Amino acid sequence: MSDTIKYLLSEDQVPKVWYNILADLPEPLPPVIHPGTGQPIGPDDLAPLFPMALIGQEVSADREIEIPDPVRDVYRTWRPTPLHRARGLEKVLDTPAKIYYKYEGVSPAGSHKPNTAVAQAFYNKDSGVKRLSTETGAGQWGSALAFACAHFGLELDVFMVRVSFDQKPYRRAMMETFGARCVASPSEETQSGRAILAEHPDSAGSLGIAISEAVEVAAQSDDTKYALGSVLNHVLLHQTVVGQEAMLQMEMAGNWPDILVGCTGGGSNFSGLVCPFLGAKLRGGAGIRVVAVEPAACPSLTRGEYAYDFGDTSHLTPLVKMHTLGSTFVPPPFHAGGLRYHGMAPLVSHLKQLDLIEAKSYHQTECFAAGVQFARAEGIVPAPEANHAVKGAIDEALACKEAGIGRTILFNLCGHGHFDMQAYTDYFAGRLNDQSYAESELAMALSGLPSVAAE
Numbered sequence: 001m002s003d004t005i006k007y008l009l010s011e012d013q014v015p016k017v018w019y020n021i022l023a024d025l026p027e028p029l030p031p032v033i034h035p036g037t038g039q040p041i042g043p044d045d046l047a048p049l050f051p052m053a054l055i056g057q058e059v060s061a062d063r064e065i066e067i068p069d070p071v072r073d074v075y076r077t078w079r080p081t082p083l084h085r086a087r088g089l090e091k092v093l094d095t096p097a098k099i100y101y102k103y104e105g106v107s108p109a110g111s112h113k114p115n116t117a118v119a120q121a122f123y124n125k126d127s128g129v130k131r132l133s134t135e136t137g138a139g140q141w142g143s144a145l146a147f148a149c150a151h152f153g154l155e156l157d158v159f160m161v162r163v164s165f166d167q168k169p170y171r172r173a174m175m176e177t178f179g180a181r182c183v184a185s186p187s188e189e190t191q192s193g194r195a196i197l198a199e200h201p202d203s204a205g206s207l208g209i210a211i212s213e214a215v216e217v218a219a220q221s222d223d224t225k226y227a228l229g230s231v232l233n234h235v236l237l238h239q240t241v242v243g244q245e246a247m248l249q250m251e252m253a254g255n256w257p258d259i260l261v262g263c264t265g266g267g268s269n270f271s272g273l274v275c276p277f278l279g280a281k282l283r284g285g286a287g288i289r290v291v292a293v294e295p296a297a298c299p300s301l302t303r304g305e306y307a308y309d310f311g312d313t314s315h316l317t318p319l320v321k322m323h324t325l326g327s328t329f330v331p332p333p334f335h336a337g338g339l340r341y342h343g344m345a346p347l348v349s350h351l352k353q354l355d356l357i358e359a360k361s362y363h364q365t366e367c368f369a370a371g372v373q374f375a376r377a378e379g380i381v382p383a384p385e386a387n388h389a390v391k392g393a394i395d396e397a398l399a400c401k402e403a404g405i406g407r408t409i410l411f412n413l414c415g416h417g418h419f420d421m422q423a424y425t426d427y428f429a430g431r432l433n434d435q436s437y438a439e440s441e442l443a444m445a446l447s448g449l450p451s452v453a454a455e
């Protein structure tokens with residue numbers, strides 16, 4: 001069946017384990033450092049914020065970690081997700097490349113985020129936690145966790161980055177529909193929020209600020225823990241169901257990808273797709289090129305420094321080694337709210353350092369142009385974040401055309417854009433401009449990087 005366009009797995013093919021690439025890497029991750037002592041942190045340092053099961057996964061060296069049945073049961077309500085051959089797009093581009101995409105927009109929140117939200121809610125409930133606090137950028141993570149908390153019977157407070165709170169009222173309504181409480185960040189509810197507002201009353205907010213608020217709430221309450229939607233090892237681990245399914249589906253298609261593409265905010269959807277493939281390569285499998293695509297307005301992997309830094313603006317988190325723009329860097333407001341984080345996952349940063357992946361950045365209008373071209377050819381309107389992956393894949397396909405080589409490209413279409421139509425409206429009206437970050441502000445944020453003796 002040479003013209004198949006959709007590869008579907010059965011419910012019992014939902015993966016039974018998460019794949020941990022740390023077991024296959026040639027070098028371990030640099031340790032996480034306690035900012036007070038300058039020494040590597042231990043499990044007890046994280047216990048106020050996370051349940052022990054997740055802390056165990058954060059530092060695990062096991063290649064495979066079993067997915068608990070209650071989590072797998074929820075996964076089965078929308079997983080396995082489909083893998084499509086983008087025949088429409090191939091035709092429009094007139095490329096000899098074969099383009100495939102894994103579509104995570106079929107989940108209850110419309111993105112890959114529920115893959116980890118369900119797991120995190122399960123482990124918290126299992127350890128007796130009553131309430132979670134979290135941050136959200138565009139609202140994707142907040143709505144995914146709200147869905148998961150509703151399922152397992154947990155309360156949820158969401159600190160939503162101010163600019164998205166104003167731009168995306170429907171995401172907020174979705175969180176409230178699932179029973180969560182949603183607050184614009186910076187807020188008056190926390191010390192961190194009040195300090196920012198005192199200095200910048202009109203602050204557009206940032207993920208770094210919202211994380212400070214959510215961490216502060218969890219640290220101060222016994223029955224409340226914190227949940228993060230990206231960046232951490234256990235989050236990236238939970239996303240590997242995406243890549244494991246895609247490997248089976250590429251086998252069904254009788255093709256193996258030469259090039260993988262994903263967009264990177266904190267790095268979770270990208271890792272979810274690419275780590276199982278990279279693991280196979282590291283264990284002696286076929287070579288593969290892996291491309292991470294990020295916005296030019298918040299270019300941590302391409303322009304950041306690989307250094308120890310805080311994960312949040314108010315410096316409540318431990319120090320992690322990552323590509324960072326500096327924890328006080330506030331990216332300009334742009335529509336791919338999910339990509340406005342000052343740092344990159346330590347694991348993705350490490351993969352970049354080991355030369356296992358490449359990184360590229362694009363401006364938002366060229367990404368929207370790619371998303372519109374994709375929508376017209378394939379019938380799915382991508383999330384603005386996902387448009388970065390679409391743009392990256394299209395550029396690879398056009399390079400194949402130029403070189404006259406028919407490579408196989410697979411990208412992660414990590415979410416749909418049904419709640420982001422205002423951004424598309426702004427794009428069509430010519431109201432989107434390509435903001436670059438201010439070089440001077442970046443230099444200032446980077447000059448404030450903490451010094452760490454262990455380096």
Ligand SMILES: *Cc1c(COP(=O)(O)O)cnc(C)c1O
Pocket residue numbers: 111112113140141229230231263264265266267268269270338339383385386414415416
């Ligand atoms: C949150 C989000 C992102 C960015 O987060 P990653 O951890 O880098 O995946 C990208 N796309 C969508 C649709 C999102 O919801």
